[in-house]
Amino acid sequence: MSEDPGRQGTLTPGSRVAGYVIEQEIGAGGMAVVYRARDEVLGRLVAVKVLAPALASDQEFRARFLRESRAIAAVDESHIVPVFGAGDAGGLLYIATRYVASGDLRRLLRAAEGPLAPTRVADLVAQVADALDAAHAIGLVHRDVKPGNILVESIPGRPEHAYLSDFGLSKSTEAASTELTAAGRFMGTPDYCAPEQITGTVVDGRADQYSLACVAFSLLSGTVPFDRGDSLSRLYAHVHSPVPLVTDIRPELPAAVNAVLARGMAKNPAERYESCAAFASALGQALGTGATAYRGGSVPPSQARDPATVPGGYGYEPTVGAGGWQGAAWPAAAPATGQRHPRRNRGLLVGGSVAAAVLVVAGVITGVVLSGQHGKSGGSALIAGGSSSAAAGTTASTAVTTPSGGEVAHTGTASLVGSLAAPGGKLMRYAFFSADGEYITAASTTADVYIFSAETLKLVKTVTVGGKDEAWPVALSPDDTTLYAIDYVTSVLYDVDVATGKTVHSYALPPSSTIDYDYGGGVFSAASSDGTVTEYQMANDKQYAQVKNPGSSAVVAALPDADGRYLLISDKDGAAYLVDALSRKVLGTFRYPYSSGGLYPQLSLDGNTVYVSGGPTTAPRLWDRATNAYITPADSRWPSSDLGVSISVDSRFALTSATSASEQVDIWDIATRAHVITLTVPGGANEEDLSLGPDASELLSTVSLDTATMNFSKLDLWSIPG
Secondary structure (H helix, E strand, C coil): CCCCCCCHHHCCCCCEECCEEEEEEEEECCCEEEEEEEECCCCCEEEEEEECHHHHCCHHHHHHHHHHHHHHHCCCCCCECCEEEEEEECCEEEEEEECCCCCEHHHHHHHHCCCCCHHHHHHHHHHHHHHHHHHHHCCCCCCCCCHHHEEEECCCCCCCEEEECCCCCCCCCHHHHCCECCCCCECCCHHHCCHHHHHCCCCCHHHHHHHHHHHHHHHHHCCCCCCCCCHHHHHHHHHHCCCCCHHHHCCCCCCHHHHHHHHHCCCCHHHCCCCHHHHHHHHHHHHCCCCCCCCCCCCCCEEECCCCCCCCCCCCCCCEECCEECCCCCCCCCCCEEEEEECCCCCCCCCCCHHHHHHHHCCEECCEEECHHHCCCCCCCCEECCCCCCCCCCEEECCCCCCCCCCCCCCCEEEEEEEEECHHHCCEEEEEECCCCCEEEEEECCCEEEEEECCCCCEEEEEECCCCCCEEEEEECCCCCEEEEEECCCCEEEEEECCCCCEEEEEECCCCCEEEECCCCCEEEEECCCCEEEEEECCCCCEEEEEECCCCCCEEEEEECCCCCEEEEEECCCEEEEEECCCCCEEEEEECCCCCCCCCCEECCCCCEEEECCECCECCEEEECCCCEECCCCCCCCCCCCCCCEECCCCCEEEECCCCCCCEEEEEECCCCEEEEEEECCCCCCHHHCCCCHHHCEEEEEECCECCCCEECEEEEEECCC
């Protein structure tokens, strides 16, 4: 039974609130008091927040508070503070959450007595970005992101773990949080408040991104962005003053950080990043740490878009109702240049024909179908099928064409950088780049996986996976320390420590499932016979999301983007569905000519572009998630029949060719739909064997490929003119 304290600030040790025994007051503010308490039944410590009586007596607030508490408690996100209970106890509105003894970011900053290390900042910001994007996906906007609402659990021997807390309070008092009171006090946190909150315009998840950027500024500099003498001056600065340069305070930081913070804190919400994850990704890249937002941890800088090249618009009109922000298109956890980022490559399985690629797509591995046709990798090269070799220093010229539509063709010359060969002249297969573009990984025809330096082209490590069976490399971890690979005979996925060559984790793939994954990505999907698609994280086999096929036919492919936020499900009815994996909302439906072993629709690594496959007499199409529209180039060089489309690692470019016999390929800028260059690829131009690097700058081709066995003797790396 709860005790009536008269007001929320007078609870004393020994008081009881809904089965929690108060031990000590640990924080207080104008809206609530927080106590350390102990669960009477389970004995665990919890944090109990008791709201101010004025709020508790407001019936509309009470209903909204309870509704939002239930909603946030249902979010399966490791960086949102776990909610154990919430409700009305003897007239008190309370919420009980995980107790984090080490405190919040304010305490951490005070202890540091100055700014934090860039790697630490990038990691903490990435974790909070994960939490915010998950909340936005269910229609919740935090509205009060600040160091005091970010708890940091520090346990010796473990990485710091950030929890975002205090959801729903400022959001649930919209009038107070968007107006100045008569006394001139803003009901919010002036140092971290978005301009739209101050001016009273529509507020959605981008306001939280602004606040997160302010937090990042504070962590990097040791001070708030607009340190003015009073709250009104600070609020005015958020609306009108340019974002200060963090390098003026901390000159040793990379200058690129200034542009990232300026975009995250843009006055116009449409000019900010497409998600909090994209902001965190760009920040990690600018800081040179490789830490970026990712479901379940940090990710490499090869999967986020370059902040200088990503359009500012979000491509949606937000709708605000009783439940808050409802724009399903915004919370794309899409990485920005490279997410990870300037180098995410689509390292496809290497082959020399559609038939060879089909062999992989349909390849059953002990009841598991591996759709290798969808493989992607983080890297800076293009994988091309072919049978010719060339000596270093030679060139492959681009074709000079005069398109029938009168367009001007950009031509140039591709230069051979060098070749990679397995030790002892052994054969290889299934090559792809690491997410940061520093390594090239290829399978042997045994249990060995070869890891080459993309800079020196020398073999740096041979890792043996599983046992005697052939290994199928899937990805390298963001920091390149762990190799994810499949023993396809036993259907076991292995996480192997690259330095020691020892397996650190292994687990059996779901039986009788269709498995899809991105080469270099962090998740794989498993489609069961009942049409349920489940996504799992590579690193720990933890389930990320589960989606039911929106159609009624058997699933033939379920391709996740690099971090699993978006899922493209294709079925035998010739229908494909782009689904938000968290909200399970269908964002786009596409028709394609299904045939067994044919081409399936594909998804760019950032989840923004869908390639809708065509056929022998039907052109492929490109569809953009942000604008909900087709963006297929209107150019005579765009193929009239479909041989496959390769999308670059930074998701900015596409590669096509007119015929499988031709050695010419065309590269396209996806955002502008412009033709970039026509290039000659030695040995053939079938896109099923091609993968395009970031900025359309490099190409990796196979040499002496045996299309019957999918084996090749070496790889050639080419440089493509800009």
